[in-house]
Structures are given as structure tokens and as C-alpha cells.
Amino acid sequence: MKPFIRIASGQGFWGDLLRAPVDQVRKGPIDYLVMDYLAEVTMSILQKQKRKDPRLGYARDLIPLLEEILPDCVQRNIKIITNGGGVNPEGCSESIIELAHKMGIKGLKVGVVCGDDILDRVDEFHRQGIELRNMETSEPLEGIRQKLESANVYFGASPIAEALRMGAQIVVTGRTTDTGLTLAPMMYEFGWSENNWDKLAAGTITGHILECGGQASGGNFSGDWKSVPDLAHIGFPIAEAQPSGEVAITKHTGTGGMVTVQTIKEQLVYEIGDPKNYITPDCVADFTTIRLEQEGRDRVKVSGIRGGPATDLYKVSMAYLDGYTAFGTLTYSWPDALEKAKRADEILRTRLADLGLEFEEIRTEFLGYNSCHGPLAKVDQESNEVVLRVGVRGANFDSVERFGKELAPLILTGPPTVTGFAGGRPKAKEVISYWPALMPKTAVSPKVSVNQG
């Protein structure tokens, strides 16, 4: 068994720094590159792409990235784990193998984890008594059943570890927990069993630290943010994991950003609920047991982690069409910038009402004045400029689209000194709403396979 493995975070979300995974591979030693591509509503966007072209439905950015890093990864035996398979992990695997052929790389083993996509099985589950009620509001699924765009079970680390045991050099999955991407190589390399709760919790919390990329190494740091060095060349976090479950978080030498107890703490508290019960498909991790220690420059030791048994439920992430929305902005300058923006908003609202348009909500915000902190914002001097931002949402597409045509006329028919209407009319966009649910683990199982190029 290796004394430790280096797991590198390559993407915090789909759209993150394109050079980050390349740097992780080239700027120092690593054993695994893990990349999270899937936000909650990403799956519905991918479903739409797959309906148009059955070969699509995965994170297409992955292919040009692999074209850049695959030779290095194969030569240095760096394994890649990503949930960028989206709603078509098989299609993603085929594209990777096709790319490998094109690049003259022979025998590449690509692991595929699927079975998470249950969109076609929702009615079958309903007949079995698996209701998939909204786990936050308890509402029944019936109300939105016809508007469902995607439905995916969150699998954990186990199926990925299985693919690694089958010899996969790259593992692409569908909906997998972000934390599972990091826990899996630890389970595989160190032979952790599926009921070693403390170790699984340690790997899970390591995954939580890595899952947002640069947010653990100085990005979006709210402490002494001015002290973070060279964010332009930020190094993404790397976990040096030991068989004992102890981990050191670090980054490649010579990169920017910083890894301190404070940056790790900020990432640990990011988007968590009850810290004693951080529930994943793999275990229940207890954040109140974490010990952090600055071991050296850009190096934080994470230890002491305890965990408990996994629950017998999977979380299901569903998305449904929920009407339309559109946004527009106009910029008003001194003098009376705020007053002008407010007057323009009144005029706009009157015109929308005169047209008899139907909206569920119209929201006006004044950027540069109080859009972030609302009534908490203290404004003690007149603004030099204010951006009026108006958003509408409604079930009626035509109303939302018509709103977009009422904004520009304010330039010539409203208060003076207004600008910033570049980029054309606001367009109506679909609202995709999120429907979280739970289902018994026994009702669905992951499918693991390895394709060889």
C-alpha cells in the first residue's frame, strides 16, 4: 500500500478556470485528478442537449481538456475521476476513447458509472409506493410530474472505487456526490471497507474541502482577503491522504493563493446544514470532530474525524420547468442617480400594467446602492451612479418576452442621463426549479463497467 496518495482538485464547477486541471497535472506530483462539473440544475440542461443529439449530454469541455493532459496522465499514471458524464456517461466514455485513438494512445481503460438517471422510471417507482415527495416541502410529485426535465439519484464513492478496482484509468460518472469523487480513490488505494465510518467520514470531509476548487486555497476568502498572494495564478487544493484517514491539504509550490487554517475553515462551513450530520450516500460525517493544524506554509493537517453509518436512503435530484424569466439593466448617472432609477422603475411598471401583462413577480434592485444587503446597507452619500435592475418571472412566455421590449424605450422616454443598454433586449429564459427527494437504496443500483480503447 502507498504511504499516501495525492488527490488534486481540478474544477469547482462547470465553467471554472480551464487552466486549473492542466496546472494540477503539470506543476507537481499528483496521483488523482478529481473534477466536479454538476450543479443542481446542470442535469436538466444536459438532458435538453441529449434530446437534440443522443451523443451529447455530458460536459463537452472535458474532451479538449483531455486532449491537453491525457499524454501526461497516461505516462505518469495519474487517474482522472469526474462526474462530467452528466446524463450520458457512456457517450462521454466513447468520445474519450475516440480521442485516445486519435492521439495514438492505446488500451486506455475508461470506467463508467451510470444507473443514476431515473427519469424514465419515476412512474414505475410511484406504482411501487416510492412517492418522491419534495423532501423540503413534503409536496407530492404529481403537481410537477409532467414538467419533469431530469431525475437523478446521487450515488456515492463505492461505484467509483469499483471502477478503479476494475482497472479504470479514467472514471466518468453521472450524478455522483462531489465528495464521492475524492473519497473513492482513498477507499480503493487503502482498502477501506464500506462500514469503516470514521475513515469514510475523513474521506468525505476531504472531498468537501476539495469540491469547490480554489475556494479552499484563497479564492473568495473573506478574512484578510487583501493578504492572499497572486490570485491570478491560484493553485487549486491538493489532498495528501494517508491510510489512517489523516490528510494534509496543500497546493503545488510556485502557485498563487494560500492554504491556511482560515481558508480551510471557510470552505468547511460552505453550504452545510447540521454539522454533526453531514449526510452522503457513503456515511454521515461529523464536522464537530475535525482538527485543523497549520503544519507549514500552505499546508494544513486535517485529522480526528469521526463518522456514523450511512442512511438507507439515496437523495434524488430532480428538475422541472417552472415558467419563464427575464432581466434587464439601465445605468443612471449623477445627479439624482437613485431618484432617476426609481422614477424609471415606476414608469416601466405602469407601462407593464397598462399592457395587462401577467407576472408572478417583478423585482427591482438598485445595483451599487443596496442590491446585496437590502435594508442593512448604509448609504450616507449620494451615489455617482446607480444600475437599475428589473427582473420578471411568470408562467406566460409572451408576457415575459414583452417585458424585454419595454426596457430600452426608457432611454428616450424616461428620466435623463441613462446608459448601459448594450447587448440588446432581455430575452425570456426557462426557469428550471429544483425538486429534491429521497428514495430507498434498495430500489436502484449503480451500473459499473470499464471500456477499453
Next chain:
Amino acid sequence: MRVQLRQICHARSGDKGDTANIGLIALKQGFYHIIEIEVTAARVKRHFDGIVLGPVERFEIPNLGALNFLLHEALGGGGTKSLKNDAQGKTLSSALLRMEIDIDDNIRL
């Protein structure tokens, strides 16, 4: 003396549906006991009057010198439904750091 939380804490916030979470972290371990006593769920709810429509829950993480707050119905519906500029509550962390509390005059900042 009266201090703003930003003088003794740092923070990060994010979203889960229409619920925002704010992790409030003491800059020194010694400050944790101050925020543990002063920054109650009820006080945070009052602080965010007009912004957070639902209840506020608080969890303690003493080993990290941190408190975690869940702010329900805080994001105008959340996700792609929200019409807010800050639909994911990313700036609510700094909004909490505006809160003012009274601390012992002898405490060194």
C-alpha cells in the same frame, strides 16, 4: 465596547434551494465564546428582518470556532427562480459581519 462582527470574525455563505447558510468563524479561538453567547439565532433573524422570511437555525462547531446559520426563505425562491441579483446568497456573509455587538473593553482585537 461596541464592535462590528467583521472585527472579530470572517464568514462564508452559500445556498441550498431557497435556504442560505452562513458560516461565521471567529478570527481567534478566544472570540468564539463571545459569538456563541451574542450571536443567537433570534438575533440573526432580527438582523435580517425583511430579507429572511422564514426561521433561522443555528448550529455550533466549537472545534472550528464557528457557528453555522441556516436562513430559510432567504433567496427569493432560490435557484434559477430567484429574481435577486444575489440569488445564491453569496454576499449574506458580509451582511452578517455588519452586525454590532457589545464586548468587554479589556478584550484585545
